[in-house]
Amino acid sequence: MRKVYTRPRLLKRVPFHYCPGCGHSVVHRVMTELIDEMNLGDRIIGIPPPGCSVFAYHYFDVDMAESAHGRGAAVATGIKRAFPEAIVFTYQGDGDLAAIGTAETIHAANRGERITAIFINNAVYGMTGGQMAPTTLSDQVTTTTPYGRDTKIEGYPIRMSEIVALIRGAVYIERTAVNSPANIRKTKKAIRKAFQAQIDDLGFSLVEILSPCPTNWRMTPLESWQWIDKVMTKEFPLGVIKDITGKNDAD
Amino acid sequence: MLIKTIFAGFGGQGVMSMGLNLAQAAMLEGKNVTYLPSYGAEVRGGTANCTVAVSDEEIASPVASSPDFIIAMNQPSLVRFQNQIQSGGVLFINSSLIEAEISRGDIDIVRVPANSIAEKLGSPRSANMVMMGAFTKKSNIVSVSSVIEGLKSALKDKQKLIAINEKALMAGYDLL
Amino acid sequence: MSGNSTIGEAAIRAGCQCYFGYPITPQNELTEYMAAHLGRKKGCSFIQAESEIAAINMVYGASLVGARAMTSSSSPGISLKQEGISYLAACELPAVIVNMSRGGPGLGSISASQSDYFQATRGGGHGDYRTIVLAPSSGQELADLTHRAFDLADKYQIPVIILGDGMLGQMMEPVEFKHEAPEELPIRGNALRGAKGRPSRIIKTFTSKPTELEEINWSLFRRYQLIRKEETAFETFLVEDAKLIVVAFGIAARIAKGAIKNARTNGMRVGMLRPVTLWPFPSEKVKELAKRTRHFLVFEMNMGQMIEDVQLALEGKGEVSFYGRPGGVIPTPSEVLRVVSRLYHQKGLESGK
Structure with missing residues (x-):
């Protein structure tokens, strides 16, 4: 019989602590597969700052270090500058990258740091129990917007990828989702391109991934997949937002 | 022996380099020396000053609350520092730019028309070195040859500049 | 040479490879010195960061991969760096942090002050930790203690603070540098350099088990006791x-x-x-x-x-x-x-x- 699926070599053999239906496990799987395929396992360093994925180092079988909340891009900068041979990625949530770490992200991008930011956008603070995120949609109910996000009071969902795309040091930015097999494959392809931009020494790359959080959205996993399609992508449209790598995709 | 000197003037008059010059010369003579520039918001608005302490022993504080010597290259510096100088101290005044009468009778006053001498020498920007020459002679903290040595090390290999500055220095030195 | 430049030169001679800073008076000459003398040096890096917080976290990153790294600031900026210092202490990472302190609290004044003693000696950030704090009192000591700071940081895997003040930073005094910059420093055994030919490595403190964190704290405490015994210095x-x-x-x-x-x-x-x-x-x-x-x-x-x-x-x-x-x-x-x-x-x- 032909083997069509195997556990990624760089995914540690421990059970995930993530909730059922959570997008993190899918992204971890895709990334560990990709790191192996691109043969980066022995020179990649990952930085997962606080958020649900703070424990990502329990699953990725590569060198990883914790960072303070929001400081992923600064820590990755220090790593890359001191050890340019490394391939460096941050794995940040929406609170981390789009609220507390906005300055670090924008300035790392502006310096064109050869690092890759994996930006998990689930429109909510997951680890702390479902509070409003900077990317929480208008009228979306969270524990700190119990009457729905009122843009007059709480402001608008922030589109970080579009903001970072304006920055000259950023060379590759794509928004994907992990709510269908097709979208998961696109996510993998996007991260590959982002890593490749780093390997080619071109500049800052970012992949924003719309990721389901059934627990805090109070939905079933299936409903949360559908919500990404029907609601979330209206605010955060999928696709390549910026590509100045000069490598147009053959397919 | 502990001697403290304040050099003060407009930015661009070269008061910081005068202080550095004295510090360098004292260092060459194996003395203990500290150089403390004014900094930050204090130097915005165009006035600059620095304090040089020279001693045979360890220097406790680089700050001079009652200096032995003050070099005032412009009017505002005179106003600011003339009351700080120690009784018996020496006040050097750039008489080309300062006309005011000095109210204190307990200090020695040396008037040096630094700018007009420098102009006569054909190098108006070396007024600071004219003053430095006069100061070196009167204060007797370091020898004039050490000042010239210091000048040479500060200006590295710029022979032309060294010659101009040395000429101005000696003009001031020979004035007294 | 000004005190600030003295620290810069001594740091380079101690093998400092990375400097990340943010301008604040009265320590700017140090940042400028590093920009001029470290920025273009082979294998070295200088960044004027977007904030003091970013700068200390860049130091953290460089230290993770085994580089000798330094940042500097003055009192209000050091307050901002406390988050990063706590993480460095927690993850047992060496780093040198210079505080040419000024008057406080608040924006305070740019004149020399010693009001950051508590902040420096009690850890400064959150959590149960200490940093070694060196207090130079002359230009020569700025040079000597900067060199020592890097050695102590590496020896005990701990952030070291040089607590100077605005006047020491601005003042010029004759200084003799006793060391030449090393050709190449050995890379620390526990550095993150990619999992080549060895199992992957994690550097972290966060844990859901209090007893695990308790052991981390005990291990730090034992090291602090050793430092107390071995490194106390006075005149x-x-x-x-x-x-x-x-x-x-x-x-x-x-x-x-x-x-x-x-x-x-x-x-x-x-x-x-x-x-x-x-x-x-x-x-x-x-x-x-x-x-x-x-x-x-x-x-x-x-x-x-x-x-x-x-x-x-x-x-x-x-x-x-x-x-x-x-x-x-x-x-x-x-x-x-x-x-x-x-x-x-x-x-x-x-x-x-």
Whole structure:
């Protein structure tokens, strides 16, 4: 019989602590597969700052270090500058990258740091129990917007990828989702391109991934997949937002 | 022996380099020396000053609350520092730019028309070195040859500049 | 060479590979020195960061991969760096942090002050940790202690703080550099360099098991005890026959020394203890001195911070007085001499009893 699926070599053999239906496990799987395929396992360093994925180092079988909340891009900068041979990625949530770490992200991008930011956008603070995120949609109910996000009071969902795309040091930015097999494959392809931009020494790359959080959205996993399609992508449209790598995709 | 000197003037008059010059010369003579520039918001608005302490022993504080010597290259510096100088101290005044009468009778006053001498020498920007020459002679903290040595090390290999500055220095030195 | 540039040159000669900073008076000459002399050096990196917070986290990143890294700032900027210092301490990462401190609280003044003593010696950020704190008092010591800071940081895998002040940073003094920059430094064994030919490595403290974190804290504490034993440094001056000992650090100790020399000329038996390491504090030395000398005068450019360490060390076995000037005021040696003389007479020390 032909083997069509195997556990990624760089995914540690421990059970995930993530909730059922959570997008993190899918992204971890895709990334560990990709790191192996691109043969980066022995020179990649990952930085997962606080958020649900703070424990990502329990699953990725590569060198990883914790960072303070929001400081992923600064820590990755220090790593890359001191050890340019490394391939460096941050794995940040929406609170981390789009609220507390906005300055670090924008300035790392502006310096064109050869690092890759994996930006998990689930429109909510997951680890702390479902509070409003900077990317929480208008009228979306969270524990700190119990009457729905009122843009007059709480402001608008922030589109970080579009903001970072304006920055000259950023060379590759794509928004994907992990709510269908097709979208998961696109996510993998996007991260590959982002890593490749780093390997080619071109500049800052970012992949924003719309990721389901059934627990805090109070939905079933299936409903949360559908919500990404029907609601979330209206605010955060999928696709390549910026590509100045000069490598147009053959397919 | 502990001697403290304040050099003060407009930015661009070269008061910081005068202080550095004295510090360098004292260092060459194996003395203990500290150089403390004014900094930050204090130097915005165009006035600059620095304090040089020279001693045979360890220097406790680089700050001079009652200096032995003050070099005032412009009017505002005179106003600011003339009351700080120690009784018996020496006040050097750039008489080309300062006309005011000095109210204190307990200090020695040396008037040096630094700018007009420098102009006569054909190098108006070396007024600071004219003053430095006069100061070196009167204060007797370091020898004039050490000042010239210091000048040479500060200006590295710029022979032309060294010659101009040395000429101005000696003009001031020979004035007294 | 200004004190700030002296630190820069000494750092480069100690093999500093990365400097990340953010401008603030009165330490800008150090940032500028590193931009000019480290920025284009092979294998080295200089970044003017977007904030002090980013700068300390870049230091954290560079330290993760085994580089000798440094940042510098002055009081308000050091407050911002506390988050990163706590993480460095937690993850047992070496780093050198320079604080050319200024008057506080708040934006304060740009004049020299010693009001960051508590912040530096008590850890400064959140959590149960300490940093080694070195307090230079001259240009030469800025050079020597900067070199030592890098060595201590590596030896104990700990962030080291150089606590200077605005005046030390601005002042120029003759300095002799005793070291040449090393060709290449060995890479620390526990650095993150990619999992090539070895299992992957994690550097972190976060855990959901309190007992795990308890063990991390114990392990840090054991190291701190070792540092207390091995690395406490101080200078004494004329303490043998002293009836009054002035305790002062950094620039204040210099000013005090001038006052003490004059006091001696006037027949007063006054000496000085100058802690060179503020943490670990030379408590044993204070205790030892208290066997012969009863009276201590703590002199600081703040409202009384180190005095608490002196009192703790004395355990009531001596009399402690205090003189301080906060806010960036630089006291003169004659001012301190007046304080010393008054105290000397008040306590009846001239009677020879």
